[in-house]
Amino acid sequence: MSGTSLDGVDAAMVLTDGRTIEAFGDSAYRPYTEDERASLKAVLGRWPDDDLGRAPQVLHDAHVEVLSGLEGSEVIGFHGQTLAHDPGGRGTHQMGDGDALAEALGRDVVWDFRSADVELGGQGAPLAPFFHFACAGWIGAEAPLAFLNLGGVGNLTWIDPRRAAPEDEGALLAFDTGPANAPINDLVAERRGWSFDRDGALAAEGTVVDGALELFLDEAYFLKIPPKSLDRNDFSLMLDLVRELSDADAAATMTAMAAAAVMRGMEHCPAPPDRVLVTGGGRRNPVMMQMLAAGLDCPVAPVEDVGLDGDMLEAQAFGYLAVRVLRGLPTSAPGTTGVAAPVGGGRISRV
Incomplete structure (x- = not known):
């Protein structure tokens, strides 16, 4: 997973058998260098027929390197790098070549998970909810709960674990809540030359400016009924709203924006969740977590509290989805992407 x-x-x-989780295995992480990150960032928003420069090779090489260190897999789920996402318009673009990856690694690869859903009228995102449903079973959940992924964009999965399968009506509701870490990362990169606000330290020094927060919450996206999804740069206006603020106040206000977007999103849940389990980099931001705990009416905790790995949950999700694709099982449904009926996405590259 490259997010x-x-x-x-x-x-x-x-x-996994594509339904239940039997066990979790080894994991690995391969960070991008500054030059590699710059190459990828330079092509955000571009489509397959645009000039992508060296970005495809950067993505391929990084995946080959990290996957070469994990042996014994029968199939690889390859998400690729989302460059552009415009459901209902031009479609969706996850850069990456599954055929080339399968050839390089000598293992079958399932990839291009989102296109089929978008072609059938769905949002193409988020795709982790079916895996979240399996995780709810793995932790033995009995009451409705929510998984909140705070990556570049925030997404929420509301789950009723009493349903038999993720595609069943009422089992899942999932949608992007709004921007999360991506605009904060952009802010601190522009102002301080940092890749992210480590431990929310800069935000902790600042004060939330309510006027900017209110303007942010006036965005029409928050009134849309889910399922709904976002592109990474859909809320680029956030930087404009904090342009005149100090570095610390800007970081605090943008962190509050991400948390407030989640609070607005919770209003769409079919029933109040028993708890919210947080994954993604945002769970490591104490300021973000404190804001969520103060604003939500249920316990908020990192997924590690129930024995899951928040750093690897999305990577695990696409391994799980790869098996579902191989077995002809759906990977999205009306409650997760708004597609008309449960659909299985993904292309298979065999060696």
Whole structure:
């Protein structure tokens, strides 16, 4: 998994039949260098027929390197790098060549997970909810709960674990809540030359400016009924809203924006969740977590509290989804992407 935060490639092994999780295995992480990150960032927003420069080779080499260190897998789920996402418009573009990756590694690869869903009228995102449903079973959840992924973009999965399968009506509701780490990363890169606000230290020094926060929450996206999804740069206006603020106040305000977007999103849940389990880099930001705990009416905790690995959950998700694709099982449904009926996505490159 290479996400919108552009920090690096996560790889993780999961043992599954595509329905239940039997076990989790080894994992690995390969960070991007500054030059590699710059190459990838330079092509955000571009489509397959645009000039992508050296970015495809950067992505390929990084994946080959990290996956070469994980042996014993029967199949690889390859997400690719999302460059552009415009469901209902031009479609979706996850850069990456599954055929080339399969040839380089000598293992079957499942990839291009989102296109089929978008072609059938879905949002193409988020795709982790079916895996979250399996995780709810793995941890023995009995009451409705929510998984909150705070990556570059925030996404929420509401789950009723009492349903038999993730594609069943009422089992899942999933959608992008709004921007999360990506705009904060962009801010600190521009102002301080940092890749991210480590431990929320800069935000902790600042004060939230309510006027900017209110303007942010006026965005029409928050009124849309889910399922709904975002592109990484859909909320680039956030930087404009904090342009005149000090570095610390800007970081605090943008962190509050990400948390407030989640709070707005919770209003769409079919029933109040028993708890919210947080994954993604945002769970390591104490300021973000404190804001969520103060604003939500249920316990908020990192997924590690229930024995899951928040650094690797998305990578595990695409391994799980790869097995579902091989077995002809759906990977998205009306409640997760808004597609008309449950659909299985993904292309298979065999060696």
